[in-house]
């Protein structure tokens with residue numbers, strides 16, 4: 001029953017939309033399921049199988065496509081502790097040795113917990129935005145202080161520290177996979193690479209639905225609003241830009257009617273979403 005219970009958190013209907021992420025096909029669910037299957041089995045079984053967990057994943061693709069959102073939801077899904085979210089450039093420090101120490105500190109809490117609690121330790125997820133900036137290809141930066149190269153070495157040695165990484169999952173995110181030192185991306189390190197691209201038209205429908213869900217449920221969205229029509233007009237919008245568009249349209253509607261109740265009555269927000277009348281900060285179609 002231990003096994004069955006552990007398995008059941010990977011429900012077959014793993015649903016990104018339910019998690020507030022639109023535009024990801026079922027295939028992404030399969031990738032994540034395959035990559036993290038071992039995390040939902042009791043540690044002694046994983047040990048008997050003689051494998052290690054996947055320790056790292058790289059999400060790459062254009063800005064605003066939901067990489068951070070996916071990483072956070074994945075942490076939740078894996079019942080991890082509150083993830084540590086850091087920004088690559090923040091790790092860099094001009095003082096000798098400080099950047100390496102920043103890298104070591106990233107792993108410190110999880111290591112401490114693993115020492116105390118072993119396999120009972122919670123999973124710690126470390127999410128690194130702009131990951132490329134802390135692990136550029138060694139020898140590529142022309143930096144005479146060698147800070148980048150020693151950061152990369154420190155990172156590699158941390159990731160390779162076998163035991164401590166049992167309870168750590170490192171998720172890097174980048175728009176520039178090409179800049180990253182290849183050694184970091186090898187099996188045993190950040191070995192799962194997932195490209196997250198701009199959403200297609202169906203994806204935009206899902207994302208617009210997610211971000212208008214509450215307003216619709218509360219009756220603030222005019223029934224005349226056609227999400228498919230908006231999706232057709234927002235070619236090349238990222239998820240973040242679609243969210244921004246909904247926000248801009250909502251503020252516009254609220255701003256026109258000082259009394260919020262009136263917005264509901266007039267369904268102004270709906271008309272804004274339909275016509276974009278009056279020019280919101282985002283105008284539909286301006287990216288084509």
Ligand code: ATP
Nearest residue numbers: 020021022063064065066067068069207239240243
């Ligand atoms: P960056 O590369 O700039 O860090 P990112 O890919 O990490 O961007 P997020 O920060 O996750 O993108 O996206 C910003 C916000 O945009 C999210 O919090 C979410 O509200 C919205 N968003 C982005 N993509 C999606 C998506 N696929 N589905 C639903 N909402 C999305």
